[in-house]
Amino acid sequence: MNIIFGIIIFIFGICFGSFLNCLIYRLEKKESFLSNRSYCPSCHHKLGFFDLIPILSFIFLKRKCRYCQKPISWQYPLVEIGTGIIFVLIFLRFTIYDLPFTVYLSIISCLLIVIFVYDLKHYIILDKIIFPAIIIVLFYQIIFNFQTSNFYSSILSALAASGFFFLIWFLSRGKWMGLGDAKLGFFIGLFLGFPNILVGLFFSFFIGAIIGLGLVAFAKKSLTSKVPFGPFLVSGTFIALFWGREIINWYLNLL
Numbered sequence: 001m002n003i004i005f006g007i008i009i010f011i012f013g014i015c016f017g018s019f020l021n022c023l024i025y026r027l028e029k030k031e032s033f034l035s036n037r038s039y040c041p042s043c044h045h046k047l048g049f050f051d052l053i054p055i056l057s058f059i060f061l062k063r064k065c066r067y068c069q070k071p072i073s074w075q076y077p078l079v080e081i082g083t084g085i086i087f088v089l090i091f092l093r094f095t096i097y098d099l100p101f102t103v104y105l106s107i108i109s110c111l112l113i114v115i116f117v118y119d120l121k122h123y124i125i126l127d128k129i130i131f132p133a134i135i136i137v138l139f140y141q142i143i144f145n146f147q148t149s150n151f152y153s154s155i156l157s158a159l160a161a162s163g164f165f166f167l168i169w170f171l172s173r174g175k176w177m178g179l180g181d182a183k184l185g186f187f188i189g190l191f192l193g194f195p196n197i198l199v200g201l202f203f204s205f206f207i208g209a210i211i212g213l214g215l216v217a218f219a220k221k222s223l224t225s226k227v228p229f230g231p232f233l234v235s236g237t238f239i240a241l242f243w244g245r246e247i248i249n250w251y252l253n254l255l
Contacts, residue, residue, distance in 0.1 A: 087109070
């Protein structure tokens with residue numbers, strides 16, 4: 001039954017990933033995602049049902065638009081597969097019977113994926129995404145955790161993470177980190193709480209350092225080049241969400 005549910009959830013996830021691709025593109029073009037049919041970014045031909053099947057359309061069309069034969073970006077299947085995997089991980093790591101929590105995690109995960117891709121492509125974390133994300137997490141914390149220590153832990157984690165990134169932004173005058181990272185820090189601190197925020201930040205900087213050194217080593221970037229930090233923060237957040245408790249317990253057992 002778990003395998004069947006996992007397959008169903010993966011399919012559900014890749015469908016949401018397809019929607020996220022549409023959302024990311026229309027945010028860039030400042031278009032409403034609630035109106036108008038999807039269209040090819042190159043020739044603007046309206047896409048039919050068989051052009052929009054997650055993953056399969058990309059494969060069967062051989063990564064080309066059916067109408068203009070221009071290449072289709074790898075972003076589309078990767079976002080779909082990534083969303084599907086994250087939805088399955090939510091199912092595996094957290095009880096599926098806690099419906100409000102499952103829906104909450106799914107929504108936040110979708111917003112994190114949008115932040116990841118948009119910042120990676122355009123070097124900016126949009127207020128129209130980060131502010132609703134903060135409101136959703138804060139609303140959930142008030143409804144379900146207000147009278148527990150988790151609520152105050154989340155608030156303090158949000159302020160500490162945001163303050164840390166704000167200080168880096170202020171001291172460097174925006175050269176080392178953007179102000180959007182401070183807003184994202186508040187969001188993930190509020191979402192993860194303590195001590196998971198420490199795991200999230202550690203892996204954010206660790207992954208960022210590894211990839212940054214790799215880009216310099218392969219001459220893709222120089223030491224003075226700008227690299228968006230949002231994707232690393234999102235990656236660290238997912239690691240902390242799914243494996244933070246185990247990582248912390250493993251570390252404490254080493255002491």
